[in-house]
Amino acid sequence: MTTVSKPAPAAAASAKQQFLHDAAEHVRDTGHRDFIRRALGGYYTSRDLQQARFRNWEHARDAASLAKWSAVNRLDELLPQFTTRFEANGGRVHWARDAEEARQIVLELLAAAKAKAVIKSKCMTTEEIHLNQAMEATGFSVVESDLGEFIQQLRGEPPYHFVFPCMHVRREEISDLFGKHLGTPPTDSPEELTMIARRHMRRLYVDADVGITGANFLIAETGQISITENEGNARLTAALPRIQIAIAGIEKVIERLDDLAVLLPMLATAGAGQPMTCYNTLYAGPRAAGECDGPEEMHLVLLDNSRTALLADAEQRDALHCIRCGACLNVCPIFKNVGGFTYGTTYQGPIGSVITPHLRGLAEWNHLSEASSLCGACTDVCPVRIDIHHHLLHNRRNAARTSPSRIERLGHRLFAAVANRPWAFAAGGWAFRKTLWLAKLLRPPPLSAWLATRDLPPAPARSFRSAWRSRQR
């Protein structure tokens, strides 16, 4: 098995060319594909076990979906409500229209705090806005405290999977990585590897001026931020530095504290096959008078970055329900075969293929919607019932309207014209059958793409319609 790492982008390639290139490279690495499949095998078992503990998993999906649906459809009401309560608790909300504004807000907060060192817990929204690069370019030292993210940071790679960032990395590679960067002796014990990272990290929490976290849910009713994690690193990131900055998309708001009763177990079950994530914390503002710990300042950056455009699309609005559990990636045959880096996006897998065209432009990213057999495994597992695979069809339709491929459109028009004339269709079918042997010899595209890896049976002597005519005589 070869070591898989983020491929260097080929010069001047379009996102689609890059995808095709990386996918072809990746599927050749059968060792890696087996590694990913095996890694997910354990997840399926524990996910099924935990789902079975729900009295009715399908009803829980309804409830979770409804909680998100009602919040997403009332963002105009819930976001101001959340903001008022969060600020009443002593926090401060900053609104960012796009990635650039969000980065500026964070950089200004860091500058105002005269910060030098930043520690971060896992937050995909910061990946989306490329915050680390901006902070490092400005001269701040930034350390990821989530173990998987820390490993990816040392490797100089983005996350491979938005829940399991380093699922593609083998234990020996982590040991070597730690040896190289931290000078630790080799080990193949996962516990020891965790302890190495933990020992390295302790001092950094204390030294950091600012802790940057994400947010899983923003509770409008109470103005609290809910963060769910397995390592305790987000708690330390939020609690030890002087200043906490949380960054979240506007779709993270939910109406009631009670909604967490269904959303947290569903996130844990769908995301990692756990009954509950190990640490579930609600952050309700900075250290108040008389309290002995907590940050002096708590900021929340609320990011739009095209989410309101998605909100305006009534057909695909439910894509904003996403709680980033990653369940759709874990069952996706495309993800399992092309790997996380091939997508070239912050959010990989089926949900990424749905939302990336909205976040970054349909013309350039529609190929992700095309790169699907539409099997629907994603939609079946989504805990908040996003109609994922049908949205891929919606993206394809929208792209065919706004930026059609001329040759493809011509092909479909021709096909439709023939299909509407039964005599022409029958004649076309006859010609297809009679010339298939020749086509197999000449291999014109797209037949060539099929024949490169698969056989095609010889055409039968008679079509069904001809055989049927004889049968009825």
Added chain:
Amino acid sequence: MKIALFIPCFVDQMAPQVGLAVATVLERLGHAVEFRSAQTCCGQPAFNAGYQDEARAVATHALKVFAGAEAVVGPSGSCVAMMRVFYPEILAGTPHETAALDLACRTFEFGEFLVKKLGVTDVGARFPHRVTYHDGCHSLRELRLRDEPRQLLRAVRDLDLVECDEAESCCGFGGLFSVKFPMVSTAMAEVKAGSLARTECDYIVSSDPSCQLQLDGWLSRHQRRPRTIHLAEVLAGTAS
């Protein structure tokens, strides 16, 4: 009951024996079967590619062809899903909306029709082989058929039904996906066909000729056994 056969275009041209087997089974159960020769394609290739205007044109032709049929039965979960699920979607808000909904209610996948509409699981077939069943994604997730084909297979004499460990994984066909992203499509075929082959079955039974094309294409290229067979052929007892 008078049943109109819905023969998908590639069954017409590449797998006529499947259409004939469907007719054989339905007739054996005492039903009259007709083939309306003006039928062409369901329009799924254009629909899946996003070209809905073109798909709509093909769909309205199909509505005309199957107008008035008591039941429309086809040997492909995928093409039936196109009519059942997606015709009403693409024709919503057009003058054809009602006709589309009407056709959706009368159109059935072959195995589904036997079990859910006719209430038959034992059609009197014998097939002395070890088989595994490949779920086509459209059958499984658009039509929600999982048990129906298996009920039919369990009732076949001397047939040994085994499950593979990737039963619900996609074969990777996906229509134009198979040639637009051939490397991904092939990798998926490799996973699925590998899993099916590990059951050491004599036949892979499927309700989708398009999945059969993909699986057989890969198995044949890699000189691996077994091959696929359509559920209708097993039930017709025309192949053994």
